[in-house]
Amino acid sequence: MRFSVPWRYLVKRIIERIILLIVIINFLFLIIYIIPIYVAHLNPAEFYVPLSYKGLSRSTEVEAIDREFGLNQPIFVQYIDYVKNMLTFHFGYSLIYDEPVSKIILQALPVDLIILVPSLILSTVFAIGLGLFSAVRFGRLSDSINTFFAILTYFIPGFWVLIIFLQIFGFQLGLFPTNIAQALISPSGAPLHGWAYIAGLIKFSIAPIIILALLAYGVRMALTRSYGVESMGSSYVTYLRAKGIPERSVVYKHVMRNAIIPAITRTGIDFAFVIAGSVFVEDIFGFYGMGELLYRSALTFNVQILGDAFYILSLYVIVVLLVLDFIYPLIDPRVKYE
Amino acid sequence: MIEAEKISVEFKSGDRKINAVKEANITIGDGESIGLAGESGSGKTTLGKSLLALVKPKEGKVLWNGKNVFKIKGKDLKNFRRENQIIYQDPFDSIDIRMRIYDVISEGLTVQGFSKQEQREIIYSALKSVGLNPPEAYSNAFPTQLSGGQLQRVAIARSIVLNPKFIVADEPVSMLDVSIRSGILQIFQDMKEKGTSSLIISHDISTLAYVVDKIYIMYLGHVVEYGTTQQIIEKPLHPYTQALISAIPIPEPNHETEIKLVETNEPVPPKGCPLYPRCPFRKNVCLDNEPKMTEVEPGHYVSCHLY
């Protein structure tokens, strides 16, 4: 099969994604500047001053921030500045954390990947394995039970399972460390290094990874199952059977190939949105990733970081989706370029 | 009274454009019964629907009593709908299976402002006239309880209750068993006798020959030949018409089909005759020039470079 690059489709997608990014920046400007200023009659500079700040009077501080961040400029100048800053990742300095915002975000971003990427891989394995299991046993009791549990996972509140697990296995039985700080020190209290550090990290991450995987495999399992069932009933599979090809080989070589593509492509989309949904696991297990950053910023009303973190999360989604646009035609020849 | 002038219809599918109908002209006079024949995909149905403003053409217009049917609105449009009806090929798809038969038939009457009292009488007599007796039994039934033939009768009843002057019938019998076709065709015969004009669309020229006065032949969106039924059946001029008529099975063991079209993947020339790739009589002129409609004998028109 010859593969031709669908340029028109790709260019169209790139333009679409760029438009989306611009719309998001405008949207953020709307909710961070326009709404506070024009609807709530509030100076956005207030957002930058730590609530606990003591020293200069608050109004002096706000004035200084006005000058520093250009918040006393006309709104369209601020708008241009904002768009420029977002596109060039100039997020400024957080007075609340006393650190540059970009540094805070850069510290948080990789933390997510320790848990989220392995759990995504693991859930894909569950989805494909259980999906094929059901597809082969379509209509039997084992299929019904398996499918019921997959549906059940859609509706189980993740945070609930996480706290139960943490309380029973962490607090009660003491099987694993209940927060990351505890995981990364030796029994004597000294920080771990090298292999011991990695071992501590793995020991700590393994539980959330498995739980998250168990809670997330449902949709992709259903996808694999339904495509598997469809594929099992298709005439080419009947043909293969008629030719006398062993059932095992029919299932694992031919049916599986068709059935797993939707699950894999869906995994890509889940990968794009995975950080966005990480708030709960990070909060409960004490990871300081993007989700937790967003959450803490919301709790402490740190609008500056909130806006920037939201922007980075959206950007991440857009970039991943764009990469997927390029990859999908390679793994699934059935993708339509429309 | 309905006249289509240079109708062109284009469908878009993704980035591709398909010309379903290309500059077709057709005229239906009062009380006339016209047949429209051609193989599937020739644009017959699309042309038929554009006569009733159910498909919007890219170019051209359809005149109904001198008014362009794509422009009329309000009361005019309502009158146009009442006087011009359509019967579809697949009764299972053209009837909403959630409604009782009575409601299916009454829909048009309700829209057209008939009172409940008037409706009952009209509906019962229509059911009788399409052969669904006793009407009380059928009117309460659901479409799922009826056979295809009965449903097609319901679809016809739905159209004729409005007492239309013109009916487009899109392959009205092709989905039905051969045994019940003649019954349906008899209904058309009756309508014709009452003075209703009709356009009957069919891929089966032999069926048409029984009911219509004139036949139009379509090929790839083009009207390629038309004339009276007798002219077309006895003296087909266009190679495509000849092939269509040759294809009618004749119960003689030694009968040989005279004309066969060429099987090919050759593309249709952009400016030439649409039949060019398949035509057994093709000439060089056919490649670059599209033939014009010419009157070969009174009332018999053909677009072919052979004439």
Place this chain on the structure above:
Amino acid sequence: MNRLVNQLLHRKAFLISLVILLFFIFIASAANYLTPYKDPYTITSEQHLAAPYSIPIWARIFPQYSKYPPNTNMDLKSPLILGNGSESFNGTAYTVELKPSEYENLSFPLSWNYQYPYSFSISFIAIPHGQAAQINVLLKQQNKTYFLESFVPSADQILYTYPTCPLSMGKTNSITISSESLSSSNSPYVSTLPGNERYIASAILPQLIFKPGKYSVIISIENIGTSPLKVYIYQPKFSAVGRAYGILGTDNNGASVFAEFVLGARFDLEIAAIATLIIVGIGLIFGLVAGYVGGKVDLFLNALTDFFLTIPGLPLLITLETIFVVSGLILKIGIVPLLIAIIGGLSWMGTMKIIRSVTLSVRSRTFVEASKALGSGPFRIIRKHVLPNILGVVFAQIAYDVPVVILTESGLDFLGLGITKFPTWGNMLGYASAYTSPANGFVWWWVLPPGFAIIFLSVALYFIGSTLQDVLSPYKVRGE
């Protein structure tokens, strides 16, 4: 219609789901009758009904909880009299008459079949007539005696080496001895405890004193004056705040978890119903318009939907809500309407996509064109043909959207970003997670019910939705 109902009633999953849904609707609508409490989070009188983290009453069927005490309130009766004075009982009051240096002990039997309670108190009313009396209150178990408190006229207090409390002669003394108020400055027993225990005495006294067995509450009266003494004792009572309470135990404040659960159910169903109406409203209108009108309108609505689908939902929810809170707009709108609006406004996209696609497919059916050919206008066609044919999908979407709304709202409440002031299933879990630590163990009666409720309700709605879609789909009606 009958045919549909018949079909529905023949599906087990649907019936079970319906029963579950009706159960939740029942407890939500009957919340006011099921529990006397209005809001255990803010009304302090609705807290401390029992010990914090009390187990449910019925949980005592489990061996490890079998000896947990419930709340106990009892009148102390039929005392054993011991002493050298004279005593009489007229049905309401015990009258004790003592000559100087005589004493009389009223020893009320108390049979205690449980482990220690959260706290206990002994109360009675004493009216001493005479020069001076000492009233001692003791708890006795077999050979152990706990000298809880001693009451003497304030002038005599200085004479005692152990701590005493003042007694007003000739007046009504309402005496309440509560484990929570006992300390080394008012209780002889506490003052004999080792130093570290002395400071936390109010918390550990019940543990030190109570275990299953026979106790007696002794009110001991002694004439410490020089003239005859007459003491009336009224309404001696013993009460204990238990560690087993109600249907679902208590939370960290000792408030009824069952009350919170039913109040939460009411709120969750309300918010889910309203937000779902918004979701289905937007989704239905956008989907119908996009699917039926098509063309540029479809292109625009579809792009708008894709835009909202691409923005990460939960972060947007959090960001938007924070802006509203920070900018003070929340004061004008109120948290509940804001949550409903934001959740509804950010969750309609899936519904829109599905309604659009089914509308597209219905629109392409011939009967829609046939209706147009009969002269029907677009509104009539949508009302008479499109809507009835997509009804199954609309119902299914309602059933699928409710769980999403409940999950989202609970998530926000759990994080403390949503509703915190009154009970919801989400913030119950949030508080349960915040206030449990290794020390108080796994508070399953607090953690499990809201979570299971969310799951049961969601799964029930899912099955109701998919059954409705199945039964109402045109293919079923057609009998294919």
